[in-house]
Amino acid sequence: MWKNTMKTVRRQSAAHQLFNARDLSLGGTLGQQTHLELLDKSPPRTDERWQQAMSYGELPGPNGWRMLSYFLPGGKLHNTNLIQMNRRLREMYGDIYRLPGLMGKPDVVFTYNPEDFELTYRNEGVWPIRIGLESFSYYRKVKRPDVFGGIGGLVSEQGKDWADIRNKVNPVLMKVQSVRQNLPQLDQIAKEFIDKLESQRDPETHLLQTDFHDQLKNWAFESISFVALNTRMGLLSDQPDPNAARLAKHMSDFFNYSFQYDVQPSIWPYYKTRGFKRFLKTYDDITEITTNYIEEAIQRFEIDDGRKNKCVLEQLLGLNKQVAVVMAMDMLMAGIDTTSSAFVTILYHLACNPSKQSQLRRELLHILPDSKASLTDESTKNMPYLRACIKEGLRITSITPGNFRITTKDLVLSGYQVPRGTGVLMGVMELSNSDEYFAQSADFIPERWLKADIAGDVLACPEARTRNPFVYLPFGFGPRTCIGKRIAELEIETLLVRLLRRYHVNWLPNAPLQYESTIILSPCGDIRFKFLPVEGVRESL
Numbered sequence: 001m002w003k004n005t006m007k008t009v010r011r012q013s014a015a016h017q018l019f020n021a022r023d024l025s026l027g028g029t030l031g032q033q034t035h036l037e038l039l040d041k042s043p044p045r046t047d048e049r050w051q052q053a054m055s056y057g058e059l060p061g062p063n064g065w066r067m068l069s070y071f072l073p074g075g076k077l078h079n080t081n082l083i084q085m086n087r088r089l090r091e092m093y094g095d096i097y098r099l100p101g102l103m104g105k106p107d108v109v110f111t112y113n114p115e116d117f118e119l120t121y122r123n124e125g126v127w128p129i130r131i132g133l134e135s136f137s138y139y140r141k142v143k144r145p146d147v148f149g150g151i152g153g154l155v156s157e158q159g160k161d162w163a164d165i166r167n168k169v170n171p172v173l174m175k176v177q178s179v180r181q182n183l184p185q186l187d188q189i190a191k192e193f194i195d196k197l198e199s200q201r202d203p204e205t206h207l208l209q210t211d212f213h214d215q216l217k218n219w220a221f222e223s224i225s226f227v228a229l230n231t232r233m234g235l236l237s238d239q240p241d242p243n244a245a246r247l248a249k250h251m252s253d254f255f256n257y258s259f260q261y262d263v264q265p266s267i268w269p270y271y272k273t274r275g276f277k278r279f280l281k282t283y284d285d286i287t288e289i290t291t292n293y294i295e296e297a298i299q300r301f302e303i304d305d306g307r308k309n310k311c312v313l314e315q316l317l318g319l320n321k322q323v324a325v326v327m328a329m330d331m332l333m334a335g336i337d338t339t340s341s342a343f344v345t346i347l348y349h350l351a352c353n354p355s356k357q358s359q360l361r362r363e364l365l366h367i368l369p370d371s372k373a374s375l376t377d378e379s380t381k382n383m384p385y386l387r388a389c390i391k392e393g394l395r396i397t398s399i400t401p402g403n404f405r406i407t408t409k410d411l412v413l414s415g416y417q418v419p420r421g422t423g424v425l426m427g428v429m430e431l432s433n434s435d436e437y438f439a440q441s442a443d444f445i446p447e448r449w450l451k452a453d454i455a456g457d458v459l460a461c462p463e464a465r466t467r468n469p470f471v472y473l474p475f476g477f478g479p480r481t482c483i484g485k486r487i488a489e490l491e492i493e494t495l496l497v498r499l500l501r502r503y504h505v506n507w508l509p510n511a512p513l514q515y516e517s518t519i520i521l522s523p524c525g526d527i528r529f530k531f532l533p534v535e536g537v538r539e540s541l
């Protein structure tokens with residue numbers, strides 16, 4: 001079900017990703033605010049700091065033709081992926097450089113200076129601009145206003161339209177209590193995942209007979225669809241709901257299509273090709289299946305009206321049905337690959353660092369002395385080492401390696417004038433992997449995230465990281481930060497507890513875990529772990 005996505009994605013190069021994001025001004029044709037309308041309207045800056053800064057034209061970087069030549073066969077960036085491309089450009093031009101915007105797109109300034117990150121975020125205002133995926137808006141606003149009532153969704157809206165939804169849904173999705181009420185069901189899903197893993201594990205070799213990453217995507221799908229649709233899809237059972245299996249297949253197709261039509265070059269804004277029409281059909285199928293699930297949930301809520309705590313979907317429906325439909329779909333679209341990729345990453349680091357894994361298991365044995373017991377708010381309150389391991393895994397490989405904004409004000413970045421309306425790409429993962437900000441940055445050291453006073457028997461080492469918060473931002477920053485952060489953390493924590501309480505996990509390949517860069521960094525290639533039951537195995541300390 002998930003394989004198809006991988007194959008297509010592996011063919012993409014940095015050149016495609018760089019040149020082919022749709023023209024930002026397309027927003028105008030979709031009836032949403034364009035980034036130009038959102039820029040600060042005050043006169044250009046004339047203050048001393050601005051005057052003394054070097055001019056924008058002095059920023060290092062290639063012109064349009066030179067940049068194109070880099071991507072031709074034999075060029076410096078030919079066949080690189082996005083990460084390799086950024087590293088080479090940084091070697092060539094330094095810690096701040098400019099790539100020209102082609103075909104009507106704004107220039108993008110790449111920076112590796114945390115002071116620039118802070119300035120950019122602190123000046124983004126209440127309506128930060130991050131370029132969205134235009135097909136979302138087109139489908140929802142132009143093709144199906146009957147279902148979505150003119151709402152494009154968080155990922156693609158800008159300005160006031162974005163803020164209207166975000167302000168409504170923040171209390172539902174960002175409030176700890178609202179999210180944590182899902183713990184019992186997410187724990188149940190984690191248990192079912194482990195049971196399935198056990199049934200696919202060879203007891204002699206301790207290897208899985210199936211693809212672990214694919215299985216994890218089923219777990220992520222089952223978990224997020226419970227939160228978003230209040231429905232158990234049965235994807236971890238032998239007999240999934242047939243509509244759930246269809247939805248999962250459509251989701252997989254959707255990622256292929258979105259990459260093709262939102263990121264690669266395409267004429268769809270001007271001419272609707274046959275392929276694009278198939279994409280719209282996939283959107284239609286996803287919409288039909290999710291709205292059916294939501295209708296079924298509404299009936300359940302009506303029958304069972306006396307509950308004290310309303311689930312996420314019920315709270316969203318209480319705001320507005322169209323907001324609930326859009327949000328549920330966005331959660332499904334943004335919450336599967338992200339969470340499963342992050343989980344593989346964290347598990348990989350723990351598998352490669354057996355002493356850290358043993359340390360974590362000591363904490364887990366304390367939290368869950370009886371492996372059959374359920375996790376509760378009380379038992380999971382105090383898990384400092386687990387949370388530190390998650391942070392440390394995402395530090396070494398943040399699955400979103402850079403954050404993007406369009407500047408709304410004139411800014412001085414690294415001593416250069418950067419006019420409003422310019423794209424700024426903040427290369428945060430490079431900094432979180434630099435010894436300048438994290439001592440022994442290549443090593444997995446969860447202790448750097450522990451506070452000395454709560455570390456218990458662990459030797460905390462908070463001095464191994466910088467105090468600058470802008471060099472570690474796996475979920476972004478500010479009013480536009482990831483809205484699924486709390487859900488993702490809860491899902492990952494719950495499954496890590498269950499998995500490592502049950503198994504010692506070893507990494508089998510001789511090579512490190514590989515990634516491909518698409519919209520996120522996704523683990524690829526040889527992903528094999530060995531799962532040895534904890535019962536009866538001596539800890540290697």
Ligand code: HEM
Pocket residue numbers: 130154155166224330331332334335336338339342399400403404473474475476477478479480481482483484485487488
């Ligand atoms: C480990 C898992 C995840 C990571 C690392 C991640 C990371 C991110 C990042 C970096 C952003 C951009 C933030 C910014 O611009 O400042 C983002 C946005 C977003 N994420 Fe996540 N995410 C994850 C899981 C999820 C999940 C589970 C959901 C669904 C509930 C989700 C839904 C969204 C949405 C809707 C946005 C757009 C928010 C907006 O523009 O207002 N994410 N995510």
